[in-house]
Amino acid sequence: MTDPILVWGAGAIGGTLGAHWARAGHDVLLVDTVADHVEACRTTGLSIFGPVAEFTQVVPAVTPAELTGTFSRIVLAVKAQATRDALPMLAPHLSPGGFVLSAQNGLNEIEIAEAVGAERTMGCFVNFGADWHGPGRILYGNRGALVVGEIDGTIRDRTRAMFDLARGFEPDAVLTTDVWAYLWGKMAYGAMLFATALNHDSMTENFADPARMPAWLALGREVTATAIARGVTPRGFGGFDPMAFAPGRAEADGIRIVEWLRDYTAVGAKTHSGIWRDLAVRKRKTEAASQLNIVPKLAAQLGIATPALSAVGRLIADIEDGRREQSPATFRALLDALP
Known part of the structure; x- marks a missing residue:
């Protein structure tokens, strides 16, 4: 592959990846x-x-209107809610034998595969900490897991090539035959991050409060139960084991994972989630409607109740639309929604 790596979305994830790849001598074009x-x-x-x-x-960069040509590798790194709009814009620039790798939070591979075809879709689990702070400035707060894999579970030459790129950025990157396991594992963690944005406390302060433990346990259980019912055994990262929230597991197992999250989020410069930043700083809609709310829909198809996930989605929407503020009272509304 000799054409540039096209990174569509040069924010926290895409900008960090693109800058590192360009610095390493790879031909990169940001959009x-x-x-x-x-x-x-x-x-x-x-x-x-x-x-x-x-x-x-310095990295070559263009707006979508300025982009010309076709590319064999498109790394999609926009927010989940921007995926639907980005796909028809990038599709004409995807070469016939090319693919789109989703370097995003959530289960966006489902939507990408529907738009460009499953054969042209590659999965990626991203968990490093980064925030866009303004034009030309990105905080790289902490290293994290980076996993690459085909959504059909195969490993091809193109998979190995993207894995080599991933390893150039994160030496501990993983090549997997079960990327869905990682994506669903991240959903369990991501659901909790959405809940931490209901107030202004740091992620660590949220996970450290015993009174909020029922929320973390409920969110982890709902996501994990849905994944298992869909035939996926979620995998985690570091000390985060989503299977600790699986049906039949002792409550103490889940509590230990939340305690690990308390300590994990205490390390590094990123104290609050990107979701919190969207609400509190950038004053824009979050990924909840496109990333978080897909799980209750999938769960409903399987007869699984998701009161905690549904409540977080509603409360985030209330904050986005000005009906609620990020506050202890809003988090209390989540706790009140639990059975």
């Missing part, structure tokens, strides 16, 4: 809808800062 960010990346450079890495890298 982003924020014109000021595009201009900064291609002129003064994209600055990666924080405890993991500090550097500025």
